[in-house]
Amino acid sequence: MQEELRTEPKLKSKTESQLTVLKLGGSVITKKDEPMTPNLKVMQRLAKEIADASVEHMIIVHGGGSFGHPLAKQYKIKEGYKDPTQIEGFLKTHQAMLELNKLVVDALIRHNIPAFSISPSSCVVTKGSRIQIFYDSTLTRLLNTGFVPVLFGDAVLDNNTGFNILSGDQLIATLAIRFKADKIILGVDVDGLYTADPKTNARANLMPHITLPNLKTLMHNIEEAKVTDVTGGMLGKISELIPAINADIKTFIVNASKEANVYKALKGEKVAGTLIEKE
């Protein structure tokens, strides 16, 4: 890392450009079926795409993939504290997420992005798994001075249940609303939202554009039919983002496993995916 940081943070008092919140899905940056295994090649590629896009004002949030999820599931952390054997799982889930976060931030710094790790459990307390307290002074200062804060789904303390998992998706919606983001880019391992599960239904079509009312109707129908998510699991993730979409923040789902998609989405270039808008 001989050359200077490409984005050259100026420690300026206020940034003019619009904020982008970028999610790097856990299934993209880790090897899904191998516990605690990062996908370093993809991390490097994504770091390069983000650097090449030269977005000035950005927050990055990443998921847990094969680092956080298996541990959280094994110890039932999402159910809150029930017995002492879970404590080891709570601690290990947090440590696993810190380990993954270090790799992500290292990759970003290597590509001259002024990435600074923020540990959600150090500044967030949830209540019944919803964010109750969010200390954001550090985040505000980081953004105002040109840094790129990097957060992640984390094992956090909960005022009702003792502890819980704060999903990267809830974090994204909260951050996007609080910091008045212009857009959210969800980099996941599918191409977007489908009319049916593309893995089982040959007639499934990618929806390039959907409005919030239509999205809600789709969700309602699925709930009524008491079936599993026919769209292949994306609707569950998106439901966390509804408050942000409702606040008029454009949300774009794109397949980050495919080369150049995140770059194009960041640059506002044409790319396959699903755009969700308020109306």
Place this chain on the structure above:
Amino acid sequence: MQEELRTEPKLKSKTESQLTVLKLGGSVITKKDEPMTPNLKVMQRLAKEIADASVEHMIIVHGGGSFGHPLAKQYKIKEGYKDPTQIEGFLKTHQAMLELNKLVVDALIRHNIPAFSISPSSCVVTKGSRIQIFYDSTLTRLLNTGFVPVLFGDAVLDNNTGFNILSGDQLIATLAIRFKADKIILGVDVDGLYTADPKTNARANLMPHITLPNLKTLMHNIEEAKVTDVTGGMLGKISELIPAINADIKTFIVNASKEANVYKALKGEKVAGTLIEKE
């Protein structure tokens, strides 16, 4: 890690016992003269000593040693933001500290201590290198439910100078006062406070006990004489702790590089070192 966590946090609403704040010096847990090299053997030994002492209510803070210090020095992070080339150093110092912290917390968890990493830069903002804002909801909850928060000297944001180094010693004094600690144990790589530098003066004697007024006189004399710290560098560290000592928190300096010293200090057993008291 088959057996249950030894200390078995009970997620109780309030803890009865007195709080101990333990510092693990950077020179103890890293190899001082080898950049980015942990002393894993010492970390494991200290984790075992802490586990064996079964202290219920504790905060651990560790220093940077050969992880944080060389980078912070090279990029002059303590001087605050002056030019863009420092930004890389600021980011790398933070990453290095997160890496060291992971090793410390892993060692503690391996010894069944319910250790939970708190990233100081995620919850503290300094002003002119002094702590200005400290978000402590997570810390309070961790302590009240039986966890052991683990913090560290960190590269933090500063409202005057852009960024700065928050020393583990300033952190310790602040935490000890805020959470009404009973005692502070400073685990360093010297035996305590000497009447002269033991490395150069054969007549230097270890002071087993010193009161705050006497400590201040000693500091004043050194300042008057315009000499470097004759006690071998310990006075500088201790000056950060004066507010805590003044708040009647007993501060005990002990050589953590020597086996069983930290265990004995935690248990309140007799051990060589320097006790500093208000009066």
